[in-house]
Amino acid sequence: MAEYLVNRRDIEFILYEHLDVEQLCRYEKYSEFNREVFDMVLEQGLKLAKEELAPLNEIADREGAKFENGTVTFPKEFHEPYRKFCEGGWIGVASSPEWGGQGLPRVIAMATGEFFTGACLAFMMTPSLAHGAGHMFETFASEELKNLFVEKMYAGQWAGTMCLTEPQAGSNVGDVKTMAVKEGDVYKITGTKIFISSGDHDLAENIIHPVLARTPDAPPGIKGISLFLVPKIRVNPDGTLGEPNDVHCGNIEEKMGLHGSSTCTLNFGDEGNCIGYLVGEENKGIVYMFQMMNEARINVGLQGSALGAAAYEHALQYAKERIQGVDVRNMKDPNAPRVPIIDHPDVRRMLLFGKSITEATRALLMKTIYYEDLAEVSEDEAEREKAAGYVDLFTPLCKAYSSDMGFEVCVQAMQILGGYGYCQEYPVEQYARDSKIASIYEGTNGIQALDLLGRKLAMKGGALYMNFLNDLNAFIEENRSHESLASYIEKLAAAKDLLADITNDFMTKSMSGDAIYSIAHATPYLSSFSEVVCAWLLMEQALIAQKRLDEICAEKGADDPEARKALAGENDEAKFYAGKLDSMKFYVTQILPNVQARVASAKTEDRTILDAVL
Numbered sequence: 145m146a147e148y149l150v151n152r153r154d155i156e157f158i159l160y161e162h163l164d165v166e167q168l169c170r171y172e173k174y175s176e177f178n179r180e181v182f183d184m185v186l187e188q189g190l191k192l193a194k195e196e197l198a199p200l201n202e203i204a205d206r207e208g209a210k211f212e213n214g215t216v217t218f219p220k221e222f223h224e225p226y227r228k229f230c231e232g233g234w235i236g237v238a239s240s241p242e243w244g245g246q247g248l249p250r251v252i253a254m255a256t257g258e259f260f261t262g263a264c265l266a267f268m269m270t271p272s273l274a275h276g277a278g279h280m281f282e283t284f285a286s287e288e289l290k291n292l293f294v295e296k297m298y299a300g301q302w303a304g305t306m307c308l309t310e311p312q313a314g315s316n317v318g319d320v321k322t323m324a325v326k327e328g329d330v331y332k333i334t335g336t337k338i339f340i341s342s343g344d345h346d347l348a349e350n351i352i353h354p355v356l357a358r359t360p361d362a363p364p365g366i367k368g369i370s371l372f373l374v375p376k377i378r379v380n381p382d383g384t385l386g387e388p389n390d391v392h393c394g395n396i397e398e399k400m401g402l403h404g405s406s407t408c409t410l411n412f413g414d415e416g417n418c419i420g421y422l423v424g425e426e427n428k429g430i431v432y433m434f435q436m437m438n439e440a441r442i443n444v445g446l447q448g449s450a451l452g453a454a455a456y457e458h459a460l461q462y463a464k465e466r467i468q469g470v471d472v473r474n475m476k477d478p479n480a481p482r483v484p485i486i487d488h489p490d491v492r493r494m495l496l497f498g499k500s501i502t503e504a505t506r507a508l509l510m511k512t513i514y515y516e517d518l519a520e521v522s523e524d525e526a527e528r529e530k531a532a533g534y535v536d537l538f539t540p541l542c543k544a545y546s547s548d549m550g551f552e553v554c555v556q557a558m559q560i561l562g563g564y565g566y567c568q569e570y571p572v573e574q575y576a577r578d579s580k581i582a583s584i585y586e587g588t589n590g591i592q593a594l595d596l597l598g599r600k601l602a603m604k605g606g607a608l609y610m611n612f613l614n615d616l617n618a619f620i621e622e623n624r625s626h627e628s629l630a631s632y633i634e635k636l637a638a639a640k641d642l643l644a645d646i647t648n649d650f651m652t653k654s655m656s657g658d659a660i661y662s663i664a665h666a667t668p669y670l671s672s673f674s675e676v677v678c679a680w681l682l683m684e685q686a687l688i689a690q691k692r693l694d695e696i697c698a699e700k701g702a703d704d705p706e707a708r709k710a711l712a713g714e715n716d717e718a719k720f721y722a723g724k725l726d727s728m729k730f731y732v733t734q735i736l737p738n739v740q741a742r743v744a745s746a747k748t749e750d751r752t753i754l755d756a757v758l
């Protein structure tokens with residue numbers, strides 16, 4: 145059984161040194177918390193992840209969810225950790241105490257979320273969906289529905305799902321056909337949803353489905369969709385369980401990975417007896433569902449980043465232990481000592497790729513969720529609005545870039561392990577298989593790119609994008625003459641100029657009726673945008689790291705490059721900060737130049753993508 149490995153120090157660095165999340169405790173909502181509490185939560189979360197969830201990962205993969213006699217079961221080993229997870233209040237860790245939550249900042253919940261997800265993604269699907277669905281009901285459902293359902297969902301007593309996809313309605317949710325016909329105070333639901341994660345299982349006594357459906361006279365498309373709360377087992381007015389609600393699992397999918405998560409076909413109302421409750425108003429379902437989808441998109445980005453991070457840590461450990469070949473400088477000497485593979489430049493390149501991408505996507509995700517906290521608690525309206533804008537702008541980057549690159553890090557980790565990377569003896573091949581889905585569900589990454597290009601850039605008259613550009617320009621100007629990092633800041637400035645240039649081109653094309661050309665380049669555009677943002681975040685971190693490293697070196701009397709290097713080899717903190725600088729340098733010199741190639745390709749005006757006969 146593989147251990148769960150994670151760089152807790154990097155997470156603490158982001159929380160306390162990069163984002164300075166203790167600042168949140170100045171606001172009333174978080175005034176009862178302090179760093180001690182945050183540290184305790186991290187400690188408990190990591191313990192639970194390592195001791196209870198990590199041992200499930202291999203079982204989840206090998207045994208998987210099972211569908212027998214019309215019902216779904218998870219491996220029996222899931223049950224006790226699920227009980228402990230719920231008892232510890234982890235589902236509602238950042239939810240309102242009014243509904244039984246712990247009320248912690250979301251950014252702290254994300255830090256523990258990385259531990260849980262990295263330890264066992266398949267297990268985490270059920271609690272994550274219970275939280276997302278519960279939060280959507282808390283925000284939009286009637287008092288009566290909230291009182292009946294929300295607290296039990298945050299407690300994990302009742303689980304949740306999200307029921308959007310149908311055979312003909314995948315990326316295009318507006319095509320859902322599931323019907324909801326009003327009968328008195330309730331609706332009768334009929335239809336089939338496919339691919340529903342945790343759609344059926346035996347972890348909780350009830351499952352509460354948020355279902356997108358249409359009423360008979362609804363307008364076509366997205367504007368005719370309503371949201372219904374559909375329990376698997378009906379709930380009496382006093383909160384006790386009643387009779388089954390005519391929701392049946394027809395099948396579960398056999399998948400490439402994530403075997404411990406049930407991916408269900410759900411049939412609603414086969415016997416004409418499935419009751420649903422309208423949430424909010426008719427025809428506004430997609431607006432409500434967007435809250436859950438946006439949260440889930442950031443969470444899916446975390447899935448990619450967390451599994452990539454775990455795979456990287458395993459590859460790093462392996463590379464230090466595996467002895468193979470000689471130092472390339474001694475290649476001609478048959479008696480040269482054999483070295484660990486971490487000494488080979490190509491392996492070092494792959495490791496630095498994993499390290500810098502992991503730290504970059506982790507920073508992107510945590511900064512975005514920190515903005516979400518600020519958007520809620522800041523007393524300054526302009527700051528709240530700007531923070532909310534950043535959440536909107538960065539959500540597609542979080543989802544698509546973190547999932548694509550997290551998978552890529554897993555693939556590189558497999559490569560570092562050589563033959564063992566392809567074998568089940570080590571966990572990295574499972575991380576790769578499990579993480580692939582993150583680029584597909586919750587709106588494919590192609591759809592995220594369209595969201596960025598088609599919606600987010602134009603949102604609020606372009607204000608979100610302009611705020612981002614102005615802040616980045618100000619950062620560059622402020623640090624342009626930095627003593628040791630100026631040359632890297634110039635590289636960031638050059639990439640930013642290219643991004644701004646191609647953004648202008650795309651906007652001009654859209655206005656002149658040639659949006660399709662830009663759409664063909666939407667995915668590379670999202671990658672370039674993400675890389676500029678990630679380079680910025682790693683640069684912010686590098687400035688902090690450089691200062692701290694200088695302080696440590698001064699304190700220890702390491703005043704020449706050799707002495708500084710030696711210190712980094714023996715002092716953990718010096719090593720960490722030197723490592724942060726290396727991540728930035730690798731990212732800016734080896735990954736950020738991709739922006740140049742993509743922008744050059746988008747500027748060719750070549751229309752093969754659109755015109756080719758395929």
Ligand SMILES: Cc1cc2nc3c(=O)[nH]c(=O)nc-3n(C[C@H](O)[C@H](O)[C@H](O)COP(=O)(O)OP(=O)(O)OC[C@H]3O[C@@H](n4cnc5c(N)ncnc54)[C@H](O)[C@@H]3O)c2cc1C
Nearest residue numbers: 306307308309314315339340341407585586587588590591
């Ligand atoms: C393991 C798993 C778990 C899932 N869990 C859930 C769940 O809990 N709830 C739920 O509702 N759904 C769930 N899904 C469904 C998932 O969200 C969909 O598979 C996904 O949205 C894509 O839809 P599709 O499979 O129909 O692909 P399609 O929509 O057919 O897309 C196929 C390809 O075409 C591209 N494409 C489609 N339309 C466009 C467009 N307009 N522009 C550009 N490219 C486009 C896509 O990007 C993709 O590459 C799950 C799926 C899986 C495999």
